Amino acid sequence: MNSSQNNIQNVVILGGGSAGWMTAAALSKVFNSDKCNITLIESESVGTVSVGEATIPQISLFNTLLGIDENKFVKFTKGTFKLGIEFANWKKKGHSYMHPFGTYGTNMDAIQFHHYWLKMYLQDKAPDLSAYSLLCNAAYKGKFNRSQAIKNSPLSNIAYAFHFDATLYAKYLRSFSEERGVTRIEGKVKDVFTRSSNGFIDSLLLEDGQRIEGDLFIDCSGFKGLLIEQTLKTGFEDWSEWLPCDRAVAMQCMPKDEVKPYTKSTAQDAGWTWRIPLQHRIGNGYVYPSQYVSDEEALETLRGQMESEPITEPNFLRWQTGRRNKMWNKNVVAIGLSAGFIEPLESTGLHLIQTAISRLMGFFPHRGFNQIDIDHFNEQSKLEMEQIRDFIILHYKLTEREDTPFWEYCKNMPVPKNLEDKMALYESNGRIFRYETELFDETSWLAVMHGQGLRPEGYHPIVDNLPEEEVSRRLQHIQSVIDKSVDTLPTQDEFIAKFCAATPD
Numbered sequence: 228m229n230s231s232q233n234n235i236q237n238v239v240i241l242g243g244g245s246a247g248w249m250t251a252a253a254l255s256k257v258f259n260s261d262k263c264n265i266t267l268i269e270s271e272s273v274g275t276v277s278v279g280e281a282t283i284p285q286i287s288l289f290n291t292l293l294g295i296d297e298n299k300f301v302k303f304t305k306g307t308f309k310l311g312i313e314f315a316n317w318k319k320k321g322h323s324y325m326h327p328f329g330t331y332g333t334n335m336d337a338i339q340f341h342h343y344w345l346k347m348y349l350q351d352k353a354p355d356l357s358a359y360s361l362l363c364n365a366a367y368k369g370k371f372n373r374s375q376a377i378k379n380s381p382l383s384n385i386a387y388a389f390h391f392d393a394t395l396y397a398k399y400l401r402s403f404s405e406e407r408g409v410t411r412i413e414g415k416v417k418d419v420f421t422r423s424s425n426g427f428i429d430s431l432l433l434e435d436g437q438r439i440e441g442d443l444f445i446d447c448s449g450f451k452g453l454l455i456e457q458t459l460k461t462g463f464e465d466w467s468e469w470l471p472c473d474r475a476v477a478m479q480c481m482p483k484d485e486v487k488p489y490t491k492s493t494a495q496d497a498g499w500t501w502r503i504p505l506q507h508r509i510g511n512g513y514v515y516p517s518q519y520v521s522d523e524e525a526l527e528t529l530r531g532q533m534e535s536e537p538i539t540e541p542n543f544l545r546w547q548t549g550r551r552n553k554m555w556n557k558n559v560v561a562i563g564l565s566a567g568f569i570e571p572l573e574s575t576g577l578h579l580i581q582t583a584i585s586r587l588m589g590f591f592p593h594r595g596f597n598q599i600d601i602d603h604f605n606e607q608s609k610l611e612m613e614q615i616r617d618f619i620i621l622h623y624k625l626t627e628r629e630d631t632p633f634w635e636y637c638k639n640m641p642v643p644k645n646l647e648d649k650m651a652l653y654e655s656n657g658r659i660f661r662y663e664t665e666l667f668d669e670t671s672w673l674a675v676m677h678g679q680g681l682r683p684e685g686y687h688p689i690v691d692n693l694p695e696e697e698v699s700r701r702l703q704h705i706q707s708v709i710d711k712s713v714d715t716l717p718t719q720d721e722f723i724a725k726f727c728a729a730t731p732d
């Protein structure tokens with residue numbers, strides 16, 4: 228039996244980017260600092276990626292775990308709210324659509340709403356899907372509010388996420404963690420010692436000569452994976468055949484107009500640019516494939532499309548898309564970029580950190596480390612990343628663009644079997660099913676499949692039980708309720724001014 232003497236006593240987190248500090252914050256909240264020491268090592272000379280500023284609604288679970296006051300959090304991180312992502316020029320040049328966080332319409336007779344809409348839309352008797360989304364309409368009009376307790380109203384169910392300053396986010400979590408007993412060490416790891424008996428990591432040697440010992444090491448050292456890869460040689464599965472973008476350049480600028488509550492992604496001749504609006508600045512970046520675009524060309528494209536002069540130097544980043552063969556190997560758990568990376572098209576990086584932390588808590592080991600725990604952790608992590616990967620590939624695969632070699636490649640590339648099946652299922656009769664653990668739900672798949680131009684041949688047969696005039700009447704009613712509801716919302720600027728305006732520097 229595992230007794231308390233066998234409990235982990237020293238957790239060492241290597242890295243103080245978002246992954247390191249999110250991990251430190253969550254573990255320090257849950258574990259008693261008298262029984263388990265948590266040490267975080269970071270090096271200012273190495274630095275962090277300093278991106279990762281758009282989130283998805285699931286982040287509220289993490290904030291709740293920490294007990295964060297949301298208004299204070301948004302104020303501190305100079306954040307804004309996010310109702311979805313607009314995708315411009317992805318289907319074809321000049322076209323755009325929104326992937327909203329909330330649902331479309333309302334389900335009827337146990338059948339998903341979109342089947343009713345499809346019946347009418349496929350006959351040109353209903354407007355585009357976005358007309359039935361409160362969040363699409365609110366986002367485009369720059370409106371925002373939290374859910375309100377109004378029965379049978381779409382206003383009672385407003386799903387949202389945040390945009391925030393990544394550096395301030397890490398700072399916020401650092402003070403949260405240090406208040407709960409986490410020891411921070413500033414220093415660069417220059418050597419890693421392993422135990423000859425089992426190859427487990429024993430200690431880290433810093434440049435100043437300090438030696439940090441631990442039972443469990445969390446590798447949050449970024450893309451290089453100092454422990455999981457450079458020391459343990461865990462191996463990597465490459466996904467670049469489906470997701471060829473492997474570089475980014477990021478720069479900040481000041482906003483020109485009113486800041487609206489959504490992220491914008493604009494497809495370029497190869498890759499895409501992002502625009503993330505914060506209270507005090509706009510984050511811009513260009514994610515591009517080095518095979519088709521040079522760093523100089525990428526910088527020129529980004530500068531040319533920013534709404535005002537850059538206020539920072541360009542931050543160039545490079546990666547290999549894919550995942551580690553194992554996210555947990557021996558006594559090292561990789562969290563964040565060290566575990567693998569899928570481009571930030573749907574803002575999933577911080578989410579993957581959050582779920583890795585919660586999975587680690589679920590499988591938290593004794594000093595004996597049971598292999599069955601490790602295997603389950605790895606299996607779940609693998610599945611989660613593959614499901615997200617397929618959703619990201621969908622955006623590229625379903626393009627109508629063939630105007631450049633990059634888009635021609637994406638449109639014609641073979642895709643993983645699960646994704647192929649999902650597209651075929653929708654194409655036949657508009658059916659979408661979410662596997663239990665899948666991050667992206669039916670609304671997300673519908674938004675992107677429809678937004679990218681996939682049209683089903685039919686719809687659910689039960690829809691025909693309702694006379695067409697009745698379907699039409701209900702659709703019109705839903706649309707009018709949404710329009711009226713959006714009219715009652717404050718603008719995001721008004722909401723922020725009232726509840727969470729950042730203090731000017």
Ligand SMILES: Cc1cc2nc3c(=O)[nH]c(=O)nc-3n(C[C@H](O)[C@H](O)[C@H](O)COP(=O)(O)OP(=O)(O)OC[C@H]3O[C@@H](n4cnc5c(N)ncnc54)[C@H](O)[C@@H]3O)c2cc1C
Binds near residue numbers: 417453
């Ligand atoms: C271009 C781009 C855009 C992104 N956009 C989003 C987004 O919009 N939304 C989202 O959710 N995610 C996004 N992500 C992902 C997100 O940025 C990362 O998941 C997140 O920042 C976590 O990074 P990290 O902490 O793993 O690594 P890093 O930020 O690289 O931190 C690594 C840490 O390890 C330390 N370190 C490394 N080596 C040593 C050493 N030898 N000694 C001591 N310390 C060391 C460094 O000092 C640093 O503190 C994006 C990623 C990229 C590349």
